[in-house]
Amino acid sequence: MKIKQLIIQGFGQFINQSFDFKDGLNIIEGLNESGKTTLHAFIEAMFFGFINPDNKRKTYLEDYDRYEPKTTDVYGGSLIIEHDNTRYRITRNLKKQNRNPLQITKETTGETITDTLDIDPISKTADVGKWLNLPYPLYQNTLSIRQLEAKTKDNVGDLLMTRLSNLTTSATETLAPSKAVAHLESKLQAIGSDRASTKPYAKTLASIQTLEKQKEALLTLHETHLTQKAKVETKKTDLHQKTAQKEALESTIKRKENTLKRNRYEAIKKLIEEKEVKQKHLESLDTYKDFNPEDLESYQKYTHELNTQKERLEEFERSIQETETTVHQLKQTQAEPIDIDTLKEDRRKILELERTIDYQTLKTLKAEQNQQLNSIQALTTEKTRLELNKQKRLKRWFLILPLFIVVIYKLKLRKIIHRLINLRNQKDLIDRELETINTLIDEKKKLLTKYQASSDEAFEDYYEKALENLNLIQTINTQTETLNTLTKKRNTLQNTIKTTKEHLKALEHKYDVKDYEGLKNTRDKHKLYSAHKRDIETLKTRINDQLDGIDFKTYEASIDFEAKPSDPNDLDALKETYETLTTEIQDLKLFIERTESQIETEEKQHLPLETIEQLLHQHESKKAAYVKEKATIEQARKRIEAAMKTIEENFAPVLSEKIKTYLQTFTANTYSDIRVAKNLMFKVYSNQYAQFESELHFSQGTTDQVYFAMRLGMLDALNQSHLPLLLDDAFVSYDNDRLKHVLNVLKTMQKTRQIILFTCHSREHDFSKAINLNHHYIALSETPEI
């Protein structure tokens, strides 16, 4: 394919301009801003329409807005290409919402071929890339080479690496087999293995296992049910027979029972008559019906009590009389009561006084007193005699000697007086002492007198008697108290006797009897009454027992008197058989009912087989689908992996060889080999250092050259020699030597491939001329014409 002409209607700064390209090398030279990159973008836009290829939905690339003309409404143009020896015109109207965005016509005939092409799923227009076998990624990363250094080198590098990786395994940059394998792998993972219990495959297996178990259980259960049901059927036959047997037995029993009933009926009738006789007798004793046997006992008890009480009363009366006599006698001998405490005190005082009085001293003192009285008398007499003498002598001696006589006498008198005074003093002292003693004696005497005792003995006697009297009084008091108690008791007893008598009277009144005998008679009558009553009750019970809870009339009505009697002797045996049958029938019914309901319940508890089978079938189909899908995926993966391996084995060495050749040429053998690792990192062999170096060590120019070599190698490997190569300032960082080497390579390449080289330098043009590289030269003016 070759690009022949660009016809720009409106694109960037270009409006209504056209550029012709030739086969081989085209050099478009222009300064910066002259529109080289715009032309480059125009070519891309004509091929791919600025649609973002990496997005599933239709979106535009950033370049769309950049190149939309500001001064005209027209946005687009045409590209004339030569493809398979035919000229085509690709016309694009880039305006959005355009009804006819793309038209491809044959240049020679004007025939439109747009509709015959495949539709691109993203842009929904004809897939130009597919038509020209020019996939967008291939164009972007190999054919269209821009100023690498100006771009974010790493991104371009990574992208290139990815493409190269794809290339080595799929032989095309765009197919990503490892992604496809990963995609299949994730599909497999989503289904899961039999061990991945959370994944659908294992879940299905588990469900199947559960269902199989359920089914097995159900079938076993059904077998059991059939056996049980068969048993039920046997039992039902049994039941049928036994029921018939029971019915026959029932009628026999009925007849025999009737006979029994009739017999019993007669017996009952007799009992009723007997009861009626007793009843009449009972009525005659009706007055005694309310006798209480305890009353007789009470009567007896009261009588006995009364006797005892009376005896005791007599005893009391006697005691009272005796005591009264005693008290009376005692009171006869009793003196006036005295204050015994005063007496005792007085006695104590007397005894005290007696001890205090000193009778010896008294006697002595009295003797002394008499002596002194005698002395005093003598002295007094002397004195009187002296005074008389004096008088007499004075009269005699009156003139001669009076004074003397007075003095002599005076002296004599003084001595006597002095003695007399002394005596008198002594006598006073004795008197006083005597008086003290006499006072005590008087006091004692006074006390004794109080008790009319003339002497101490008399007093003692009095005292003894007073004590005796005191005892007597106490005895009388005690006796009097006893008497009072006895009297009280007697009175109480008298009341008790009264009450007892009242009780007896009440009982006599109650039964209208006069005495114990009368009451006893009543008791005997009552006993008779009770006996009859008991007899009647017994009869009633017997009748009721016979009637067995129903009344006589009903009983009578229930008897068939017409029926022929049948010997009821074997009735018990028959009844026993009947009971046995009844039990057996009950058991049978119970068994049947229980078994049938058990079967029904158990069947309800289980899913019916059809449901289990249906689910089983569903899961089995699911499982089969999974198995098949897994196998298909596995197989698909194997196909891809096998193809990857084949391509890798065949392709990678070829690619390396081609890249190596280009690299050697570009660098004039400075770098002679390249190694691309599994992860597609490369190392280049430096001849200067005789070792492989990683890209990190290279200059910008060298890195660019390596990438350029890889691209050309890829193009060669992909055998895409028919597609044009677009180089946009790709050699800016090359030195002159290397540029010459590159141009030499291009010289060969342009023979088979159209090359469009955009440059801002003149050296490409100049060097090309220098190496005789024929080329078509277009110089872009700084301000393109409008």
Place this chain on the structure above:
Amino acid sequence: MKFIHTADLHLGMVMKHVTFASSEAHKERVYEIEAAFYRLLKHVEENAIDYLFITGDLFDHPHVGISKVDAFFKRLANLNADVFIVIGNHDTFLHNKAYNYLNSYKNIHFFSPDNTVVKLEQIDVYGMNTRDYSDATLAQMNQQLNRDKINVLCLHGDVTNPQDDHYLTDVKNLEKTNFDYIAIGHIHKHAFIRPHIAYSGNLEPVDFSETTQRGFIEGELAKPIKATFVPFAKRNFIVKTITLTTKDDQHSLREKLNEVIQPNEQSNDFIRAELTGQINADFKLDQDLFSLIKKDYYYLEFKDKTKLGLNLETLKKNYKDTIISEIIETAEHENNLDDESLWLALRTLIETEGAS
């Protein structure tokens, strides 16, 4: 003397060829199949039918719950009509002594080698269970026919295809007899083999192999017999083929379905849409899409027989010298081009193309 002839009720049927969306949907269908029979009994009562011939396969398998069997026969016992039953190949389990009690129903008549005829006032009904059939017995029966009465024969098995496991005899042997009506069960599609020899077919179809009308035979016992087929099924099984092209998408698929499936079919019937043709790689016929479309239908299932609109030659050309052409060439070499894994491999590669 009105009669109804039915057969092949297959109660408790396991429908293995219908993929129900849920066990409820399956239960509903099982219920409907049972309900059809109970509906027929109502019809018997309302139309004062005198005789009901059920010619075999009342039940589908020997593990039908005992309670279900009991309930079924109790309902039959309540009819005023006389019911004649032959035991088909599917319900030989009724011979189990657990079901002895069935003989005690007065209006329900079974047949056995010892008891090949039930003689009623106006008609004699003969019958042979599938396992008891023999041409000799047939000849014997024919000899003892009371030609003054109406004679009916009940059978279950195949009379047209000797390959069938339950082939009884050639229809010609039946034709030779003097029965007024021969009621047969076993073939689910109703058919009057002769005017008086008929398969009643089943009451409700059970899967996509039963796409024709289903019902029972009703008529008057007379000489000659008057019998007609009465359609009775609640739902039909319908298979439609939809051819798709690379231009189709889910909307056009819906439209195409609507074109070929009538609204009443959509809301009532079991429909299988078989998708054929070649479709675009990005038109994914997956369960999500199917589930979405199924919402408009009572029952719809898809059989996807489409192929990717990828022409191997074109692919090889478009992806010349790439992994795709390598894979195709390997497959060609192995002569293994129809393998699904080939398509999956190619499809995955194309789907992941351009992925970075």
